[in-house]
Amino acid sequence: MQKIAPAISVLAGLGENKPQNQAVLDWVHEVELLAKPENIFWCDGSEGENEFLLDQACRQNVLIKLNEKKVPRSYLHRSNPNDVARVEQFTFICTPTKEEAGPTNNWSEPGETYSRLRDLLKGAMSGRTMFVIPYIMGPPDSPITKVGFEITDSIYVVLSMRIMTRMGTVAINRLGRDPKAEWNRGVHSLLDVDPARRFICHFPQDNTIISVGSGYGGNVLLSKKCLALRIGSYLARKQGWMAEHMLILGVESPAGRKHYVAAAFPSACGKTNFAMLIPPRHFKGWKVTTVGDDIAWMQIRDGRIYAVNPENGYFGVVPGTSYKSNPNAMKSIAHDSLYTNVALTDDDDVWWEGKNGAPPEHAFDWRGRDWTPDSKEKAAHPNSRFTTPMRNNPALDSDVEKGEGVPISAIIFGGRRSDTMPLVFQAFDWEPGVYLGATMASETTAAATGAVGQVRRDPMAMLPFCGYNIGDYFRHWLNIGTRLTNPPLIFNVNWFRKGAHGQFLWPGFGDNMRVLKWVIDRCEDSGGAVKSPIGWLPTPNDVDLEELAVEHKCIVELLGIDHKEWQRELTEHKKFFDSLGGVVPEELLRQRENLEARFKH
Numbered sequence: 001m002q003k004i005a006p007a008i009s010v011l012a013g014l015g016e017n018k019p020q021n022q023a024v025l026d027w028v029h030e031v032e033l034l035a036k037p038e039n040i041f042w043c044d045g046s047e048g049e050n051e052f053l054l055d056q057a058c059r060q061n062v063l064i065k066l067n068e069k070k071v072p073r074s075y076l077h078r079s080n081p082n083d084v085a086r087v088e089q090f091t092f093i094c095t096p097t098k099e100e101a102g103p104t105n106n107w108s109e110p111g112e113t114y115s116r117l118r119d120l121l122k123g124a125m126s127g128r129t130m131f132v133i134p135y136i137m138g139p140p141d142s143p144i145t146k147v148g149f150e151i152t153d154s155i156y157v158v159l160s161m162r163i164m165t166r167m168g169t170v171a172i173n174r175l176g177r178d179p180k181a182e183w184n185r186g187v188h189s190l191l192d193v194d195p196a197r198r199f200i201c202h203f204p205q206d207n208t209i210i211s212v213g214s215g216y217g218g219n220v221l222l223s224k225k226c227l228a229l230r231i232g233s234y235l236a237r238k239q240g241w242m243a244e245h246m247l248i249l250g251v252e253s254p255a256g257r258k259h260y261v262a263a264a265f266p267s268a269c270g271k272t273n274f275a276m277l278i279p280p281r282h283f284k285g286w287k288v289t290t291v292g293d294d295i296a297w298m299q300i301r302d303g304r305i306y307a308v309n310p311e312n313g314y315f316g317v318v319p320g321t322s323y324k325s326n327p328n329a330m331k332s333i334a335h336d337s338l339y340t341n342v343a344l345t346d347d348d349d350v351w352w353e354g355k356n357g358a359p360p361e362h363a364f365d366w367r368g369r370d371w372t373p374d375s376k377e378k379a380a381h382p383n384s385r386f387t388t389p390m391r392n393n394p395a396l397d398s399d400v401e402k403g404e405g406v407p408i409s410a411i412i413f414g415g416r417r418s419d420t421m422p423l424v425f426q427a428f429d430w431e432p433g434v435y436l437g438a439t440m441a442s443e444t445t446a447a448a449t450g451a452v453g454q455v456r457r458d459p460m461a462m463l464p465f466c467g468y469n470i471g472d473y474f475r476h477w478l479n480i481g482t483r484l485t486n487p488p489l490i491f492n493v494n495w496f497r498k499g500a501h502g503q504f505l506w507p508g509f510g511d512n513m514r515v516l517k518w519v520i521d522r523c524e525d526s527g528g529a530v531k532s533p534i535g536w537l538p539t540p541n542d543v544d545l546e547e548l549a550v551e552h553k554c555i556v557e558l559l560g561i562d563h564k565e566w567q568r569e570l571t572e573h574k575k576f577f578d579s580l581g582g583v584v585p586e587e588l589l590r591q592r593e594n595l596e597a598r599f600k601h
């Protein structure tokens with residue numbers, strides 16, 4: 001059997017970027033004594049280091065170099081087939097009390113958990129290289145930027161972190177020498193990639209993450225879900241800001257007026273596509289630009305919300321990505337990218353279901369097995385991913401590096417709902433908007449292990465990512481509202497409503513610009529709407545539907561609400577709140593009653 005993560009021989013002049021901060025040095029030494037690696041590689045994030053590590057990864061068969069002409073400087077990684085998605089059932093919040101983790105998180109007592117993890121990590125890196133990755137989350141000059149260090153025995157993690165974060169010397173410099181400075185400790189080991197020994201554990205009070213037994217991005221790129229969302233949300237509440245599972249996009253009108261919008265959709269529900277949207281021909285002169293595609297860190301200044309994208313790259317779902325669905329993503333992943341669990345063609349190109357053009361006559365599927373169009377199984381895993389630098393995105397917003405962030409005019413919630421939720425509506429105010437986010441639901445996807453297609457409540461798309469008690473999280477949102485003099489308007493969208501025959505009613509993708517335009521019109525006080533029990537609803541005349549080949553009756557269905565479906569929905573809201581066992585703030589319980597009452601009048 002192939003050895004997992006054998007040590008690399010470190011070239012002179014590489015892997016020596018030790019920070020001066022004694023707290024970091026002590027912690028690395030402690031992990032070294034425990035995990036007993038063969039050697040330590042201190043990453044600096046340089047180009048030379050990257051080239052060296054890519055070469056090593058290819059020699060170890062961790063990466064396969066793709067066709068240089070077709071996808072320059074790009075590689076394929078195949079994960080262990082038992083390790084293809086986030087594992088929510090093995091993800092823990094280890095707070096001193098269970099109550100701090102709250103009803104939506106798996107809780108584990110910190111002392112016991114540290115001790116169990118220490119046992120698992122004992123000698124875990126023997127014969128392996130221990131990489132130390134310094135990184136920052138956020139633009140280098142932002143006041144809310146955070147420093148993290150991730151220790152890992154996976155070269156794939158190092159190469160991915162180099163794309164996903166600003167990594168290396170920039171972080172060492174930002175941290176400086178103060179041993180009391182705030183920074184996140186992350187330890188990752190593949191162990192033997194056995195689901196029985198797979199745990200993703202967060203210790204918010206210690207600003208520490210320990211992840212073992214997986215190599216899948218969402219479990220092991222500790223900057224992303226673990227730091228930027230779980231630990232991030234905990235720090236954000238304590239420090240008075242917000243860490244949210246949201247894309248951030250800019251919309252500029254032909255007259256040059258620009259707004260920024262943040263949108264929370266659950267995993268694999270189209271955040272990347274929305275963030276990179278290209279307006280249809282009819283919207284000539286309109287421009288959509290991307291600040292971020294997954295995570296927003298937001299602060300309040302002058303009574304307004306300002307957002308930064310803490311990441312430096314995109315870790316997106318590949319299947320379904322095409323020049324039709326997302327041309328900017330296709331251009332981004334055409335070079336300098338890592339692919340995970342897609343198919344490999346005979347000429348070393350990548351392929352996946354939903355890519356432009358006919359399927360190849362023969363390929364190797366995501367597990368490396370022969371595949372033809374007649375094969376029963378998919379060539380690419382439904383949760384196969386690309387990892388690509390945000391610099392590759394032709395629609396990258398010019399203010400993406402702005403440390404103070406971009407001002408947010410609107411927040412959009414949304415999920416995959418076959419029924420009930422109209423294409424778009426606007427909450428009456430901040431508090432009903434928080435209720436809207438708190439009761440959000442979506443059909444589950446392949447981004448996490450478990451059943452796909454089941455409706456589950458996913459408040460603010462943060463169910464798997466809120467690092468503390470969800471009741472306190474709702475309270476934090478309500479408190480933020482009281483500090484805003486110029487709050488963003490709050491909306492809900494649903495691109496996935498289906499008709500009586502199970503067909504999608506809305507074309508989605510670029511045509512979502514029509515919905516975005518209504519959102520912007522509302523922000524500018526110019527969009528029409530009618531009052532409904534759930535909020536402000538556009539009529540077909542309020543949304544620009546020119547040059548859209550969708551029947552009028554579908555539009556009416558998309559924009560309408562069915563009172564019977566909403567009775568059921570209200571019952572589900574109540575069930576959800578009840579299931580949280582008394583942590584839901586009074587204000588939101590009252591919002592539910594108000595909503596119910598509005599349906600009766």
Ligand code: OXD
Binds near residue numbers: 086218266267268315
């Ligand atoms: C992601 C996720 O990878 O939400 O962004 O699972």
Ligand code: MN
Binds near residue numbers: 245266
């Ligand atoms: Mn996500």
